[in-house]
Amino acid sequence: MSRIGVFICHCGENIAATVDCPRVAREAASMPGVVHSVDYEYLCSDPGQSLIKDAIREHRLSGVVVASCSPRMHETTFRRAAAEAGLNPFRCEMANIREQCSWVHADREQATRKAVDLIRMMVHKVARNESLCPIKVPVNKTALVVGGGIAGIQAALDIANAGHRVILVEREPSIGGHMAQLSETFPTLDCSQCILTPRMVEAASHPNITLHVYSEIESLTGFIGNFEVKIRNKAKSVDLGLCTGCGACTLACPLAGRIGNEFDRGLGKRGAVYIPFPQAVPHKPVIDRAKCLRFQAAQKKGIPVQDCSVCGKCADACPIAPRKAIDFSQEDVIITEKVGAVVIATGYELYTGGRPRPGDRYAGCGEYGYDDYPDVINGMQFERLASASGPTQGRILRPSDGLEPQTVVFVKCVGSRDNAKGFTYCSKVCCMYTAKHAMLYRHKVHAGRAIVFYMDVRSPGKGFDEFVRRAIEDDDACYIRGRVSKITREGGKLLVQGADTLSGEQVEVMADMVVLATAMTARHDADELARKFRAAYDKDCWLTEAHPKLRPVESATAGVFLAGACQGPKDIPDSVAQASAAAGKVLVLFSSDELQREPLVARVNRTAPPQYSTCTGCFACKAACPAGAIEVEDITDKAGNTVKSVARVNEGVCQGCGTCVAACRSGSIELCGFTDEQVFAQIDAL
């Protein structure tokens, strides 16, 4: 016979104001199995918790019902308290009489009656709760970091420096990400590459870090502590083992300087075989097979590329002997690794500022003429212009004719905070980098006019507002509060029409160049990636954290963590901070050889032979399980022949959703913590 204690919390006035707690305690006392029932001011307080602990000891309670706030608030608190008093934590349940009773009902009588009902239902449930012990799963102390931008590099270095192996996967031929493209960084104006490149080199040469560039994730299976990841090493057509990165091939390529360079956002040019940028890590070229004359010819002829005689100048130019480092016959390689934790740091994409491409999730801002006028560029392109390693060696020259623009208009919030054109969210970093751009422009073109159209100036952060003031006051950038309606070209100049909402005037500016501060957006394939990692994502395809405040770097899937701009627009310090936080979480996970999981998992019953289990092996549960936790167990007799195949739950994989239970016709699966008997009892007490 169960001995249940019921504890009713006043939560100050929060509950007591609408629920008659003493009366509830009296009524609870007469419920079946209840041997102790009290109400108290604040149960979550220390004295409140000791009240519960003492009662557990004194009355030898076998179950506890705490009627107070939502279990989402304090379940862990009270279960811990129960455990400290020697009661199995899973024999403690909560009845939510605050969020779902006292706060939502005004009528004292009704609220009190409801509270009693909710408690009775829990009392009935608790009477059937079992002692459960946490599940132990081994931890493979190797981490997978996806994305080699600053966030990925930081996370990888932190984990590697703690002595664990890290597999760092980057989609592009070089690590570095967007930060490598930036000129100077706000608010200190220190050179982005100068602070980044040492980290890049450190990551690439770190003994604990295995780097896979030009690679993508094929699949992730398994569960926290025990993932298996398949990585596709895309064919680089260059043997990185042999290549010394001398770059002879890149010069020899007949297409050299003819293909828009992604790294320079099309402002610079590259060849079909290329090293993305001078400080690339690894400093080795890849062949862009979609452009390479030889590969295209081979494809047209339908012959293997090594049998194709077209071009091949890169191979000829390669000084490595006897075997050339250029390897046309190279193919994609899939490698499999076992890891215990994953950090997703896949970063963001920048909205170009033009019309949407097929499949884009926004209407775009065609009226700004990004697609029509070469001198309308976006923020990242300006970064390349301003960068010493950029296509103009850091001189601000407009793309159309290479002249120095005398008037530059900067337009903020292009695509961001605009549901009609782009996205509802604020892209967060644009206010700062636009101030920086205006500043850099004025530093480089002293006579130039910098005009900034803004909706608001948002500059919270250390030294941020001072930085914006500097742009306005010291470098007299002209800030106009208002939107730009459209940009057209008149006589070689750009006519920018907009509004000054402070003076209420319409404004027209004749500009030589326009820089659009466009929104950071989620990667176009972020949703696909999220599904691969069983992580959740929001309407804009940003990956979502497990809890917006209390679990900001965890994903919905245990063992998968988030770092950097894949989770939302961020600047460098925020990305680095989050990356280190994610690394910290990984290290917590790696700090023990086994990890414990809440034992709220499904189990298939076992019975005596010859039945062995009431499971008839239809495996509807197996197909229904979203986590892939159900396995086939062949029950064999002494002679070793299979007598029956039944379902078995892999406790490590099971996420405890219970979909299998409802899929089982014969009722052979239970979900610990939510067993049929427990739910039945709750309904029974309605």
Place this chain on the structure above:
Amino acid sequence: MAEFEPKIAAFVCTWCTYAGADLAGTSRLQYASNVRVIKLPCTGRIDFHFIIKAFERGADAVLVSGCHPGDCHYTAGNYHARRRWTVFRKLLEFAGIEPDRVTFAWVSAAEGAKWASLVNEVTEKARKLGPFTRYQRLNEIAEGEAER
């Protein structure tokens, strides 16, 4: 006499609807006190036996609610549940149970207001239908037999 107060059983998932109901609380949204919530990890766990049993225990209406399609914490539990109910609700209707006795709804953790209005709506529907006398007569007979 006093207005009939229906007894309503709600089976909800812990991640979306239960959280949504909590949000309704923290936002102090007032709604009818007739609903008794039974919290489950996921709508996928909700067995059709629950609904029948709720009626057998005198519920006048049942509410089943979880994460919106695509938002399931377990990625697909709600899809599985939806497929089962697509057919089950029609079966109940065919057996002569008014459709309005069972309500299905998606309520996300952010939709506290939706939860509040949903509960009111379900309560209103149940009030209109009146006590579930059909089923309760079965219950009386059954309990009567049990006593003998």
Place this chain on the structure above:
Amino acid sequence: MTLPNQTPRSTCTLGYYPGCALHGTSKEYDISVRAVAAELGQELREIEDWNCCGASAGHSTNRKLAACLSLRNLALARQQNLKTVLTPCPLCSKQLLSAAAEVAANPQVRSEAEQTIEMSFGGGVRAINYIQYCTDSLDAISSRIGEGLRGLKAACYYGCLLTRPPKVVQFDDAEHPTSMENVVRALKGEPVEFSCKTDCCGGGFTQSHPEAVLRLSRKILENAKAAGAEVIAVACPMCQVNLDMRQAAIEKRYGISLGLPIVYLSQLAGLALGIDRKKLGLGLHFVSMPERGA
């Protein structure tokens, strides 16, 4: 090239909804549209018993009335088996499109409207504006064009309604459209770069606030002239009327000289196809378009 089993748009019968303007003040638009269609061997079948589209007074005073009016036209088209309806006047096409969208989105509105007009509408009728018509017939047009417009410099003026509201009309880029330019290019004319192509001509104020019309239309006209345009191409009766009829007043009021002919895209197409000027109603404008000697 088109698959054997489907007939190219240009040869199948098109529905035609002229609306009030093309039967009245802008009959040259109507004339030229028909002439061009005939030249292209395209049958235009005017919707029998069509009624007002519900624009201007209608939609601003009574939504339901506007919806019903347009819905009836659509239902008629459906009955007369006209799947695509050429609607040269943007006010009309916008009305038809928004009515179709509204009933598609809201079954209740639909059933109400259907009861009111005592007809049912199953959807499946698409209204297209004149630029879409030309774009769809580009092959047919270019195959029949010799010298075409011989580099005539034209400013393409869309006005406010052709591309708006974007969600409803879903045509080109609302703020920076380019499709009319493409048509003019196909006619061997030379579209000029022109900043005011979607600016307001003041049409809404013709009665209430003529001053505004003068100011707004002046900007458009001057900008086009500055851009080197010889004509302004339009596809909207309201724009045409404002820019053409008010031009003299504008010249007088601001002491400037413009002399910019405002011609319909259909008239340009007609010229390019070598149709006689009279057959295109080119003589009916206030600022008439000079003959261009060979």
Place this chain on the structure above:
Amino acid sequence: MIDQLRQRARELLTTGEAACIIGYADASVPGKATPIVITRAEDADRLVFHAACCNNLAAYLTRPEIRKLGTVAMVAKPADVRAAFVLMQENQVRPDDVKFIAVDVTPAGECTLLAQRTREELLDYLVKNVPPAELADDALKDVAALEEQKDGERWHYWQQQFSRCIRCYACRQVCPLCYCSRCVADKNRPQWIETSAHGRGNLAWNITRAFHLAGRCVGCGECERACPAGIPLMKLNRKLAKDVRDSFGGHAAGYAFSGEQLFAGYSPSDPNDFFE
């Protein structure tokens, strides 16, 4: 026809392709037939097939004593084949453990032995020639008729029917797809379905039975035939078959012997209109 059938049976046993034949023999009651399992070729002559051979023999495939015998050959009407297919889909029988002696009855009422033997051939035959009986238009008429009534009338109708249920579970026993070694109706911790034969228990049971067969019932009608109380169980089965067909892209049970079970899967595009 019957000689061919017996010949085939003999072959299967003598060649050892099958360890036993599940078929029909004449019953002691004249004009009736009864299921029979033979293991010796010489017994093949006891096999018969005629209009009175109604049992769905697939029900025997899952019996432990039959399983023990190894490879089984069954005299199979279309419904029996469909049932066997569902059993394969649900991993209850190993596809290669079942051979078919497929038979059918022509519209004219003439019994024929089918040339098709392999499951692939038979699947093809079913798809081409045998539309699901439970979904035949006239079969659905009475369902539609009931659907049109008011819920009160429907309730009354079913209460009258179910009130006669004595919970003998004959419906479960004859059903080839009620193969659970422990039916949920017999589960008593907790007891979802009350065992006593009163209205409440009977409603719970009959709803459960019907729903557990949703998307699986092959419409052989055995449950209804076996019911001593004459409850129109097929009316429930047909209703569900129809709803399943209409809701899930024309699904009909038993037209595949592999692939996912309907209620073990889902589609993001499943009906969503009934959700608030």
